Every structure is written in structure tokens, then in C-alpha cells.
Amino acid sequence: MKVKTELPEVFDDFGAARKQGFLKVKSLKDKGQRVVGVYCTFMPEELVLASGAVQISLCSTSEETIPAAEEDLPRNLCPLIKASYGFAKTDKCPYFYFSDLVVGETTCDGKKKMYEYMSDLKPLYLMQLPHMRTTEQSKELWYRELVAFKNKLEDFFDVTITEDQIRDAIHLKNRERLAKKHFYELGQLNPPALSGAEIFKVMYGSQYKFDKEENIQSLEDATTAVKERYANGEHLESKPRILITGSPMGGVTEKVIHAVEENGGVVVGYENCTVAKATERLVAEDEPDVYQSLVDKYLNIGCACLSQNKPRLQLISDMIDKYQVDGVIDMVLQNCIPFSVESHRIKDFVNDEKQKPYMYLETDYSEADIEQINTRVTAFLEMLEG
Amino acid sequence: MKVKTELPEVFDDFGAARKQGFLKVKSLKDKGQRVVGVYCTFMPEELVLASGAVQISLCSTSEETIPAAEEDLPRNLCPLIKASYGFAKTDKCPYFYFSDLVVGETTCDGKKKMYEYMSDLKPLYLMQLPHMRTTEQSKELWYRELVAFKNKLEDFFDVTITEDQIRDAIHLKNRERLAKKHFYELGQLNPPALSGAEIFKVMYGSQYKFDKEENIQSLEDATTAVKERYANGEHLESKPRILITGSPMGGVTEKVIHAVEENGGVVVGYENCTVAKATERLVAEDEPDVYQSLVDKYLNIGCACLSQNKPRLQLISDMIDKYQVDGVIDMVLQNCIPFSVESHRIKDFVNDEKQKPYMYLETDYSEADIEQINTRVTAFLEMLEG
Incomplete structure (x- = not known):
């Protein structure tokens, strides 16, 4: 086994995407976009x-x-x-x-x-x-x-x-969803091919690549690069495998990913907005009514803001199985009522139906709780290994 | 001027209504209701x-x-x-x-x-x-x-x-709304005919009189009794006149009413669920489509849970004028997001459009904050008198 030390170059591209996005959007606007x-x-x-x-x-x-x-x-x-x-x-x-x-x-x-x-x-x-x-x-x-x-x-x-324009857009967005999915599903590999921080960086950055064709190509390149390295035996060491679910994540809340990965775990999957939640299911392309196919797609996004959130339980269940998850961390933003109220059901589901440990982790955008998060996450990871 | 010392007997009836309601509902159920x-x-x-x-x-x-x-x-x-x-x-x-x-x-x-x-x-x-x-x-x-x-x-x-049954129910509910309205509008009298605690007791209790005809009769009797006393010169002394708006009120949160009335003010009106908010507007009885008339009525209840809550501003505005209000207290339950976010708009409206003082008062169901509420309300009332 070779332990991976260096990221494929294509990853840097995603890390810089959000920052460059500012310049890119200005240049697009200058062209009348x-x-x-x-x-x-x-x-x-x-x-x-x-x-x-x-x-x-x-x-x-x-x-x-x-x-x-x-x-x-x-x-x-x-x-x-x-x-x-x-x-x-x-x-x-x-x-x-x-x-x-x-x-x-x-x-x-x-x-x-x-x-x-x-x-x-x-x-x-x-x-x-x-x-x-x-x-x-x-x-x-x-x-x-x-x-x-x-x-x-x-x-x-x-x-x-026109309806044709909507159909074309559905097809393009589906291709992008598939490219994202192929990438983040690399998290299913065991031992891990890459860290959760890397998966998140690419997925978060891909939101700021406004040229869809370029984004799809970059995602596919990244997937190919990781797969090649993995085929060559380069991978991370095995660690407790964490699924993150809950409120939207990004920016300062990536502290939760770091808390997992700096304390002996690896985040293999994200059942949240930035990664799997809205990407997993495609829009049907063979439905005669384009609006109907969009209704079916979007209303089945498993967000806690909707009553009786079965699609979330289904996706968590699938991901626990496919990503060989050892434990689930439910990251909920402070005062995010839909996710905090739903957490009780998620805990019961993960514990009882999936027989996996669950941790509720409420946080905000300050860095004041980083030590507390580290302590709690470390204890959770030790429990998973113990 | 005679200062009122004793409540009309009909008021006791409302005070006991909720407690007796428990027995009444059992007896109704026993009869198959x-x-x-x-x-x-x-x-x-x-x-x-x-x-x-x-x-x-x-x-x-x-x-x-x-x-x-x-x-x-x-x-x-x-x-x-x-x-x-x-x-x-x-x-x-x-x-x-x-x-x-x-x-x-x-x-x-x-x-x-x-x-x-x-x-x-x-x-x-x-x-x-x-x-x-x-x-x-x-x-x-x-x-x-x-x-x-x-x-x-x-x-x-x-x-x-049947549609006729719905029409009959609309008519009956409208009669009840009018009976309630005639009662709580006694708060418009200046000097006050009765205290805000008394108005609230009757309005709250009337929810637990399940026989609508009996409820309407009791409300009308109460209104008549108060009016007669007022005509005889019996009334409270003039004090700063407070309008309460905000989250639903009742039970332990009546502490806010007491804080006003034990510290030199009088609550003359309630722009909230228990009193004016849902009662003020009737259901149109001449609309050919009964469901349409119910849509028009209910969607115009000025609750903060709906986006762009103009009906609330309108009702607050009307009540400030008609009840000769000196100051507005916005009572918001802790973590009641719709009302807490909306409060900023209400404050601006009351201060700028209506040129009246406004106080935001967040509370919960404990009695731990009663002293704090008393202190804040007292300061607010002193400011109104000052």
C-alpha cells in the first residue's frame, strides 16, 4: 500500500473556483451575461x-x-x-x-x-x-x-x-449531476481513495464553475485521476467512516469535517445540500411534461423543511450501506428548527433501523466551539473504534 | 366618577369556562358528540x-x-x-x-x-x-x-x-365573531370601562363554551352589563393605554397583562390570536362559492407565519387609532421565528408611521422572568407618562 501524499492538480482548480468566481462573474457580466x-x-x-x-x-x-x-x-x-x-x-x-x-x-x-x-x-x-x-x-x-x-x-x-430549451437544460443539468455523483461516490471506496475534506472542496468549488461543460469536464478529470491513483494502490489508511447529514454546510462549518479528519476518522459521504441531497436523483428526461418532471425531482429532495421527510431517511439508509458507514454525524446549525426537530427521528432511524451510532452536533459560524467539537468528535470516533 | 370595584357576575362564567369545559366535553362525548x-x-x-x-x-x-x-x-x-x-x-x-x-x-x-x-x-x-x-x-x-x-x-x-350546512355555520360563526368583537371593542372606551385582564379572561374563556348560542348570549350579556355600568359613570381611572400584539397569548403569558396593569397601565386591545386577529373580519355571506369566502377570510388573518404580513400592519394601525393607544407591546414567545423576525418591521411601523412608542418583549412559559418583565414594563409605562 502506498499512502497518498499529493492531490491531483485538477483539485486545485476547484479550491480556487470560488475565489476566481468573483472575477469570472464580473467578466461574464461585462459581456452582458x-x-x-x-x-x-x-x-x-x-x-x-x-x-x-x-x-x-x-x-x-x-x-x-x-x-x-x-x-x-x-x-x-x-x-x-x-x-x-x-x-x-x-x-x-x-x-x-x-x-x-x-x-x-x-x-x-x-x-x-x-x-x-x-x-x-x-x-x-x-x-x-x-x-x-x-x-x-x-x-x-x-x-x-x-x-x-x-x-x-x-x-x-x-x-x-421554449420547452426545447428546458429539455436541453434538463439534459445538461443531469449530465452535471452525474459527473458530481461519479466524483462524490469515490467516497464509497474502502480503504478511502481521498479525504472528506477533498470531496467537499471539489463539490463546493464546483458550484462556482459557471460554465457547465467546463465543470463537467473538470469533475470527470478529477474522478479519473483519483481512480487511476487508486488502481495504482494509492489510498488513505482505513479509519472510522463517517456520514455527515443535516443543515447546509460550507465555509466555517467545514470545521466539522476537519474535526473528524484530524482526530482519527474520515468523512466518506455527505447527505446534505452541497453534496448528495439534491444531486442524487436526476430529472426524468422521458416525461412528456417538462414541468411535471421538475416537480417530481425537486419535491423529492429530502430537506427537513418539508413535512414527513421520508426521502431523507431513504438516502441516509442507502448511503450508510453503500459507503460502509460506521457512524453518522448530524450537523445542525443553531436555531435551524426544521433540522433540529427532525434530528430525533434521524437518531432513532440510524440507531434502531441501521444499528449505527449517531451524534447530534449543533454549531454556528463562530470558531469558538472548535475545541468542544474536537472533544466530542474524538470521543465519538473512539467509541466507533472501541 | 365612581371607580368600578366589582365585576358583573357574567364574567365569572367565562373564568370558569375552561375548567368546566373539561367536564362539559366529557358529557358531550358521552352523548356521542x-x-x-x-x-x-x-x-x-x-x-x-x-x-x-x-x-x-x-x-x-x-x-x-x-x-x-x-x-x-x-x-x-x-x-x-x-x-x-x-x-x-x-x-x-x-x-x-x-x-x-x-x-x-x-x-x-x-x-x-x-x-x-x-x-x-x-x-x-x-x-x-x-x-x-x-x-x-x-x-x-x-x-x-x-x-x-x-x-x-x-x-x-x-x-x-352540504353547502347549506356550511352557509349556516358561516352565519353562526359570524354571529359569534360579532358578539366577541362587540365585547372586546369595549376596550375602546376612554376612560376604560374594564381592565385588559378582564377582556382577556372573557375572550379566552369563550373558547371553551362549546354551545355557540350560549356563548353568543353570554358575550352579549357581558357587553350589555359593562355598557350599563359605564353609562352609570362606573369606570377605571385613565392610565397609559397599551395595545398588545405578537405571538399567541394565554395561560402563563398573561403575566405580561398583569405586568402592565399592576404597574400603572391598562391593556385596551389585543392584536393577537385570542382576541382581534382572527375575529375582526367576517366571512362574506353573499359570496356564491362558500369555499372562496372562507379562503378570503382565513388568508387575510394577519399572522407573521405568512410572507409580507400587511394585514397585521393594517389591524395594528386601526387599533392604535380606534383604541387611542399610547404604546405598543410586542410579546414574542422565545424562538417564535416568524414573530421575532417580523418585529423589526412592526417596530418601524409603530414608531415611524404611527408615531407611538414600541416595546419588544420576548418571554417563555416560566415565571422566572416576571421581575424582569415588571421592570421593563414599568420603565415603558413611565416613559409614556413622562
């Missing part, structure tokens, strides 16, 4: 692509702008929501600055209400995500919301969006 | 009445069962939600016990997710309240939810609900 800024993986990027615009994830993962947000929002609100609003208010997010239109969604109370203030700062369109996913009323609502959003994009950008 | 338990004023009681059942507000206002709830729910969740679940789990709410069907609603994240656990304890039907009120999609969703709920009641109780 339309930009739609969003905060959530429920947003149907297919429609934005079909309108000829690019969709960009707006800044929400650092504590830098939280004090400014707390002038208008309560302190005991989820840090992601405060950061999102703070970046908008202080105009410190270049992506927000360059967005022609910001599209919010009614995923949770905090975001829904925060958008009321954000809409004072920028043209903001709010999509109404249903509270439920299985009833006919919910499907009908989301269908109508998708059509209304298409109409909004047509009006706002003065374009016509 | 169907009972639907609810937690929210968005619930369309007209449909329940039309089905021949009575609708009862379930227990949610004491801290007694919160420790039991915290075994399953996060601690930093709104006390109303924890109490609701705790009463259900410990079976300490006779109304819950006697309910044939419990109907929840997706007003906020905490309740929506809590109902997932509650549905393990009891047949629970969840109504999907939209996130928004003005879009066509929202109105259509609520329309369909009302029809689906009617169908559910028909199936569950094996009855047929």
Missing part, C-alpha cells in the same frame, strides 16, 4: 439556464456580516440566514452585487421572513415551496410555481423560454 | 361545525408538560409547541384525550415538524396553510385544502356536508 442569484438547492436551475442566464449560489457561509444582520434580525436566528442577509445588506457578496435578480424560497420561517427585508435591497422573487410533498395539492402548487417562475424569467429578461 | 381538536385560529371551524362536530382549542399554554416534550424536541423551540406536544404525549390534556381527530396546520416550522411526532400518538390531519397570501397559487392551494378538509371530515365521521 444575465445572472440569477439563489440560496437553495430547491431552485430549479433548469429554468434559469433555459432563459439564457447563469444561476449562482449567493454568499451565506461566513460570520463576517452577521453583526450587520443582527441590527435588523433577531440574534437567535440561524447563522446561514443572518449571513445571507448580512452579505446583502453590506454589499460584501460580489455575486449578490452582480445578480440581476435574486430568487428566494419559502424553505423555512427564518428565510421566508428574512426575504421580506432583503426585498428592500434588490429585485427579489419569492418561490413558494410547499410544506408537504406527497399530496396532490402540494404537487399542483409546485407545478404552478415552476410555471410562474418561468413566466417571471421571461418577463424579467424579456426572453421566450 | 364528535370532537375535533385544533391548535390554531387558521382552522376553518365552519367546516367542523357543518360536519356536526365541535372544534376545541387544545392545551398549549402551561409549562407543566414541557420537560416531557424536551425528551423528543429541542430545548430551544417555542414553548407553545413544546407544551402542545407535551400535553399530548403525557395525555394531560382532556381535550386532546376526547378529540376524535386532531387537525394540525403548517403555520410555522416548529409546529409543522412537531406534528410528525404527534401523529404517532393520535389520528392527526395536517392542513397545508400557504406561505403567502396574495398570489393566485396561494389562494388556489388554500381553496383546495379547504375542500380536502371537508372531504376528510366527511370520510372520517361518515357524514355528508
